[in-house]
Amino acid sequence: MKKNPFSLEPDKPAILPAETTVRRVVDYSVWDLRMLAAAKLFSSWSKDPSTRVGALLVDSSRRFVSMGYNGFAAGLDDSVDRLSNREYKYGCVLHAEENVFFNATAPLFGTTLYTYPMPPCSKCTAAAIQVGVIRIVSVSGHYRTLSSDWKEKLEWAREMCEQVSIPIVLYPLEQVSFPDDALFRFVPSPDSLDKKVAP
Numbered sequence: 001m002k003k004n005p006f007s008l009e010p011d012k013p014a015i016l017p018a019e020t021t022v023r024r025v026v027d028y029s030v031w032d033l034r035m036l037a038a039a040k041l042f043s044s045w046s047k048d049p050s051t052r053v054g055a056l057l058v059d060s061s062r063r064f065v066s067m068g069y070n071g072f073a074a075g076l077d078d079s080v081d082r083l084s085n086r087e088y089k090y091g092c093v094l095h096a097e098e099n100v101f102f103n104a105t106a107p108l109f110g111t112t113l114y115t116y117p118m119p120p121c122s123k124c125t126a127a128a129i130q131v132g133v134i135r136i137v138s139v140s141g142h143y144r145t146l147s148s149d150w151k152e153k154l155e156w157a158r159e160m161c162e163q164v165s166i167p168i169v170l171y172p173l174e175q176v177s178f179p180d181d182a183l184f185r186f187v188p189s190p191d192s193l194d195k196k197v198a199p
């Protein structure tokens with residue numbers, strides 16, 4: 001018979017509630033949307049005039065492991081002229097997901113990959129599988145605007161993830177926003193600063 005180690009009378013049987021397991025209930029949708037909002041912020045750092053993608057890796061405790069956005073390798077000329085030359089760009093640019101893998105400073109195995117505003121292409125999905133990503137989260141709103149080439153790559157990516165049981169979770173594009181522009185709420189405008197220092 002099981003003894004209650006905390007009882008003052010240790011010989012008496014333990015009286016334990018039927019449900020003794022404490023489960024952490026996590027609302028993944030809230031955290032997914034927060035992480036996608038962060039990926040959206042990182043996408044804005046890209047200088048690409050046509051497609052700006054942000055990516056983020058978090059571990060099982062939702063700690064940031066890495067971030068990235070699409071662009072040329074560090075130190076290269078990333079002027080608008082260079083980025084507007086599509087043939088050159090497609091041949092040389094690093095995707096946001098490639099950068100998020102290269103930029104990582106912690107182990108990638110078991111991480112979740114967030115991308116905005118589209119899911120990873122087939123090559124980046126293959127890399128994600130290889131480094132140990134276990135879940136991919138992105139948005140679905142831009143799918144209709146993608147070229148047939150991109151749609152084919154996304155289909156290959158979906159098939160690969162299906163083979164290795166990696167879920168791809170897609171949220172509607174309009175759900176990803178900064179609530180009340182909270183990230184910028186406490187930044188005073190130059191006008192308000194002027195008023196404060198005026199005599």
Ligand SMILES: [Zn+2]
Nearest residue numbers: 095120121124
């Ligand atoms: Zn890619």
